[in-house]
Amino acid sequence: MTKQQGDLYKQGTLELLILRLLSSGNLNGWDIMQRIQLISGEVLSVTPGALYPALHRLEARGLISAVWRPSDNNRKAKFYELTTRGRKQLDTQRKQWEQFSAAVALILRDA
């Protein structure tokens, strides 16, 4: 991952991505990392060193909660799920992001 890409992972952006991924189902840390890479077409990637602290931060803020259950390879893993508060947070943050990116796009096109 280049430096420029790394800058995309400002705390808020990474957290928004995590919330969005969890909104469609419970995932463990490894899954989340894989999906970010996969869905973004290998453009975005996240290191465990950034991902796990972000997960714990979200958990601490009560936006996500965690349960331990067997994963598909039958080992116990920590699965995260979105709380009600987390869902609300996702909605607001998503709107803000869309407004922001639309505004940036507008300027890039017309300015």
Added chain:
Amino acid sequence: MNLKDLLRRWRALTRKDEMDHELDEEMRFHLEREIDQNIRNGMSPEDARYAALRSFGGVDQSKEECRSARGVGLVDNIVRDVSYSGRVLFKSYAFTIVVVLTLALGIGANTAIFSFANGILLRPLPYPESDRLAVVEEIALKEDGNSIGVSYPNFLDWREQNKVFEGIACHFGTGRFAMTAGGSPSEIRGTRVTHGLFEVLRVSPILGRTFTVEEDRPEEDAVIILGYNLWQRSFGGNPNVIGQKITVSSRPRTIIGVMPRGFRFPEVSELWVPLAVTSKIYTRNDHGLEAIARLKDGVTIEQAQAEMTNVAARIQEQNPVTNEGLALKVTSLRENLSGSYHDALLILLGVVGCVLLVACVNVANLMLARATARQKEFALRAALGAGRWRIMRQLLIESLLLSIAGGVLGFVLSIWALRLLLTAIPGDLPFWMNFNLDWRVLGFTLAITLLTGLIFGAVPALQTSRVDLNDTLKEGGRGNSGVRSRARSLLVVSEIAMSLVLLVGAGLMIQSFLRLRSVNIGLDTKNVLTATTNLPRAKYTQDDQRTSFYKQLMERVRSLPGVEAASATGTLPLGGNNWGRGLTVEGYPVLSVGQVPTVQHTVVTPGYFRTMGITLLAGRDFNDADTKDSQNITIIDERLARQYWPNESPLGKRVRFGPPEDNEPWHTIVGVVSAVRHQRVQEETRPSVYLPHQKIPVGGMTLVARTSVNPHDFMGAVRREVAQLDSDLPVSEVATMEEVVAEAIWQPRLYAMLFAVFAGGALLLALIGIYGVMAFLVQTRTHEIGVRMALGATARDVFKLIVGRGMKLTVVGVIIGVGGAIALTRLMHSLLFNTSATDPFTFILISLLLSLAAFFACYIPARRAAKVDPLVALRYE
């Protein structure tokens, strides 16, 4: 934060191991998935594991971040930091002991001085809403605004005309009353007060009542109120004491009230009788009363002053003769009581604060040296994921632990130091001073303890956290010593500068005190015993009785073996009692009260001048041939003689005393004596006149006896002689004249002593500081010194290098210190006697002494450096 949140945090704190275990599991799961994937991609298990670890990054760092992300990290980490710090400090116990002791001395000294100042300047006075109490004084404009006391008729007018006071009352100063309690006569300190005084103070008696308006009149005043302790001592706390008749100073009085425990007013009085005077007895010319008032709600001291100035102007218009040249001053009771301590205490607080700063600097220096030695430890921790803030916090916690230990120990020391300090105050402590522990002292100690920890902890914490991880681990700890030694040099310079300021201050104070002590007060204080008796008016009603009592007593004392001379005086020089009276000189115009000069008016028995070693310059002493029926005569001092008769003999000239228009009889001058300082050692503002006791047979006299041996040995004998003349008569204030003089200058002595102790402490700390830095320098530069020597530098060159470095710091410190001292010693101006605050001699001497001491502090490490063996030094690393 909701309940679930709290529970989670609680769980995180209490079940830390479980949470850590879960974290481990989560990380392990991730790694195993990564490894599995790598193996599926065709790596060998070994390679797969290695690659997974590498792509993960620092596992421990991530865990640490997760822990702090959970938000429980803070409390948890602090608990861990504290216990870690505790272990670290315990291991390096020598360092810990030195630091804790240094801080304990600094904090202890500060707490002691603060407690002292608190008891005098801050604590509420022992009356309800004492901040509303004010003292009203009449001041004479001609006597530099000195208070001359209040006259009764003026007081009555104030009470009637003012609109700013809720109440105002008057009283005399503390007097002595003879009371026979439990068989032996004793003198009880008591005060004559107007009615309404207790109401102004808002203190009610626990038994009985206070004085009525009627009881404040002559002939109706045979009542008395007792203080709590006196009631306990003399009446066993009997609640039926109200209504009992007792004899006080030979006059029967009925007990009407008992005041609550701890109540004293003014000073140490513990019995009160009505003032019971009238404007006829106590005229507008007779000053000497004290007035105390309670401000109405919302009225400030300034408003009261303005209003009372108007009232006084009105009174003056109606009574131009008596009230001219007088003004009125309203001050808060607190200011009135603590005025003489105020400046000195603030300066002392500054001084002792400076000492603590020097102590802080020293400790910071030690911490820096230690931080250098611990660089690797911090680098390692940083590598394991400890952030910059975390390491700083660790260091700050260590500092705080040290300062708290120092604070606790210092607090204990301060209790002892304060007790020592209070022994310097002569006589009974004034009633309003209270030095018991209170929340202010505790708060102050806590505040300076924490502040101290932050001050000396901040420097090493900032320095250390700036360390470049890679450099440190690679170079084995030599990378940053340059930066650090600069910081340490700076600290040493500041230490030297502060010590210099304190030393100069101490030098000035000591010089001032020595000058004060060597002031010639005009008499020979050696081997003189003094003892005071007060003949009760009710028993010694006739003038002759009093004259003959003292005449007999003198004869008896003179006949004691070892007594060379004995006499008595109404007002002992520097004894705290003074009698000022107006002076009119024959042939000079009669002046108004406000303009008439005041002279010190002393009543003595024959032989006084010889006994006290006062020189008779012209004329004669009083003798037994001067009786109450013979001509009115007086002896004046040389100051008065020079003032009025500079070119002729004053003998035979006539003067009279008291208010000018009263037409008191003229007194013929029969002698001139050398000047004596009656009021203050520092200066004498009034010239003196002496009158024979036979003419003015006052009841209260102080016996003075010159002895050939230690005057203390005669105390018992003098008491016996008094008892043989009158077994009911108490003897009080037995002291040698040297003790009386020493007592008069106890404040300058105490301040000089404290200054010297504190400055000495600061000097010691500064020397330890400079020694430490030089020793450290030699240690860290052993290699360099070895190279220099190998290249031909002699031991002398190396010695000069090290000493030169130390002296450079010293000189910079001294220069800054001299600048600071010039700026700061000005503040001490009011404490100095005959000594300039910028006395060049003191400045130069102290600078030289300090430099010399610093030289010796550098000498030892420099010698060690000069002895470095280049072979050993180069093999060193």
